[in-house]
Amino acid sequence: MVNVIWPIIWGITGLFITYTGFYQLKIKRLIENTPTSKIRSIAMGLVEIFGEVIPFNKEIIKSPFTNTNCVFYSYTIEEYRSSGKNRKWILIKKDTSNNKFYLKDETGQVLIDPNKAHIDLNKTYQTESEKDTSENIKQFLKEKNISLENFLGVNKRLKFTEYILKQKDKLYILGTAADNPLVEEESSVENSNDIMIQRGDFNSVYYISSKHETEVIKKYKREAIILLCIGIILTFISLFFFSR
Amino acid sequence: MASVLLTIFLILLTILIIYIIIIFNSLISLKNNISKSWSNIDVLLKQRSEEIPNLVETVKGYMKHEKSLLLEITKERTSLINSSSLSEKAKVDNAISSSLKTIFAVSEKYPKLRANENFLKLQNRITGLENELSDRREFYNDSVTIYNTRIQSFPDLFIAKVFNFNAKELFRVLEEERKVVKTNI
Numbered sequence: 001m002v003n004v005i006w007p008i009i010w011g012i013t014g015l016f017i018t019y020t021g022f023y024q025l026k027i028k029r030l031i032e033n034t035p036t037s038k039i040r041s042i043a044m045g046l047v048e049i050f051g052e053v054i055p056f057n058k059e060i061i062k063s064p065f066t067n068t069n070c071v072f073y074s075y076t077i078e079e080y081r082s083s084g085k086n087r088k089w090i091l092i093k094k095d096t097s098n099n100k101f102y103l104k105d106e107t108g109q110v111l112i113d114p115n116k117a118h119i120d121l122n123k124t125y126q127t128e129s130e131k132d133t134s135e136n137i138k139q140f141l142k143e144k145n146i147s148l149e150n151f152l153g154v155n156k157r158l159k160f161t162e163y164i165l166k167q168k169d170k171l172y173i174l175g176t177a178a179d180n181p182l183v184e185e186e187s188s189v190e191n192s193n194d195i196m197i198q199r200g201d202f203n204s205v206y207y208i209s210s211k212h213e214t215e216v217i218k219k220y221k222r223e224a225i226i227l228l229c230i231g232i233i234l235t236f237i238s239l240f241f242f243s244r
Numbered sequence: 245m246a247s248v249l250l251t252i253f254l255i256l257l258t259i260l261i262i263y264i265i266i267i268f269n270s271l272i273s274l275k276n277n278i279s280k281s282w283s284n285i286d287v288l289l290k291q292r293s294e295e296i297p298n299l300v301e302t303v304k305g306y307m308k309h310e311k312s313l314l315l316e317i318t319k320e321r322t323s324l325i326n327s328s329s330l331s332e333k334a335k336v337d338n339a340i341s342s343s344l345k346t347i348f349a350v351s352e353k354y355p356k357l358r359a360n361e362n363f364l365k366l367q368n369r370i371t372g373l374e375n376e377l378s379d380r381r382e383f384y385n386d387s388v389t390i391y392n393t394r395i396q397s398f399p400d401l402f403i404a405k406v407f408n409f410n411a412k413e414l415f416r417v418l419e420e421e422r423k424v425v426k427t428n429i
Contacts, residue, residue, distance in 0.1 A: 022262055022263075022266065026266055029266065030273075033270060033273060033274050033390055034277070035277075035383055035387050035390060037379075037383055038383075040375065040376060041376040041377075041379035041380050041383070043281075043284040043380070107379065236252065239248065239255070
C-alpha cells in the first residue's frame with residue numbers, strides 16, 4: 001500500500017504542475033495577443049497599458065522598512081526555520097499598501113486600483129535581522145505584533161524585503177478597464193477619467209509589473225517551459241513506478 | 245510494458261490536445277479582439293456623426309459662402325450611417341475627417357464664428373473624438389497585425405488552416421488623415 005501512495009502523490013503533483021504550466025502559457029499568449037492601448041482612448045474590458053506612475057490626490061506614503069517616500073509599496077517578512085536537514089525561509093507576513101495611483105502616458109492618465117492584482121515589482125530593499133534591524137523595522141514589527149524573539153527568548157532569523165513604486169516609475173499593466181466609482185458617470189471631459197483599471201469580474205488576469213512587456217513575456221515563457229517539463233516528467237515517473 | 249507505452253502515448257496525446265485547444269482559443273480570442281476593436285471605432289464614428297448636424301447648424305449662419313462644403317459633409321454623414329462594410333466605412337470616415345479639417349481651417353476666415361462659444365465647444369469635442377479615433381484605428385490595426393502574424397506562424401498556422409481562420413483587412417487611412425486635427429482654442 002505504502003509503495004502505491006508515493007506514485008499517486010507524484011502523479012497528482014505532476015498533473016497539477018502541468019496544469020499550472022499550461023496556465024502560464026495561456027497568460028503568455030494573452031499578453032502577446034493584447035495590443036497596448038493609448039490611455040486617452042481606452043475602451044472598457046481587458047486592456048494593456050504602459051506609462052509612468054503619478055500619485056492619486058498627491059498622496060505620498062512612507063515605505064515600511066526604509067521610510068522612503070513612495071506611491072505604493074509591498075513587503076514580505078520571512079523566517080528562517082530548520083528542522084533536521086530541512087532548512088528554509090518561510091513566509092510569515094506579506095502585504096501591500098493598496099493605495100490607488102494614476103498611470104500616465106503621452107495621451108492622458110487613468111486611475112489604477114492595485115487591489116487583488118498580481119504585483120511584480122523590482123526588489124528595492126532586503127535585509128536580515130542578523131545583519132541590521134533598523135528602528136523603522138523594529139517599530140513596524142511592534143505595530144504588527146511580530147516578535148524578533150521566539151518563545152525561548154532566542155533571536156529569530158528574519159528576512160525583510162521591500163518593493164516600492166515611486167512617482168514617475170515606469171509600469172506595465174494588464175487589467176480590466178471599468179467604470180471609475182469615484183467619478184460620476186460621463187461627468188468628465190476626458191474618456192479616461194471615467195475609467196478605473198481594476199481586477200475584472202470576468203477577466204481574472206490582473207498583472208502589474210515594473211518590467212517591460214517583453215521581459216514579462218519571457219518570464220511567463222520560462223516559467224511555462226520549466227513547469228511543463230517538471231510536471232510531465234513527474235507524471236511519467238509516477239506512471240513508471242505505478243506500473244511496476 | 246505495452247500498457248506503460250500506451251499510457252505514455254495517451255498522456256502525450258492529451259498534452260497535444262490541450263496545446264491545440266490553447267492555440268484554438270487564443271485564435272478565437274484574437275478574432276474577437278478584432279471585432280471588439282472595430283466596435284470601439286464604430287461607437288466613436290457614431291458619436292462624431294451625431295455632432296455633425298450640430299456643427300452644421302452652428303456654422304451655417306456664419307459660413308454663407310461655404311454651402312457646398314456643409315452640404316458635402318452632410319452627405320458624407322448619411323453615407324457613413326448607410327455603409328456597412330469596413331472598407332466603405334474607412335473610406336467615408338477619411339472623407340469626413342478631411343471635411344471637418346477643412347471646416348475648422350475655413351472657420352479662421354470668420355472671426356465672429358471663432359468667437360462663438362458653442363462652435364469652440366463643438367470644435368473641442370470633435371477634435372477629441374478625432375484623436376480618440378486615430379488611437380483606436382491604430383489599436384484595431386495592431387489587433388489585426390497580431391492576428392494575421394499568428395495565423396501565418398508556426399504552430400498556429402496548422403490550426404488556422406484546419407479551422408479556416410482567414411487573414412483580416414487593416415483599417416487603411418491616408419497618411420494625410422493620420423495628422424491630428426489642430427484647434428486654435
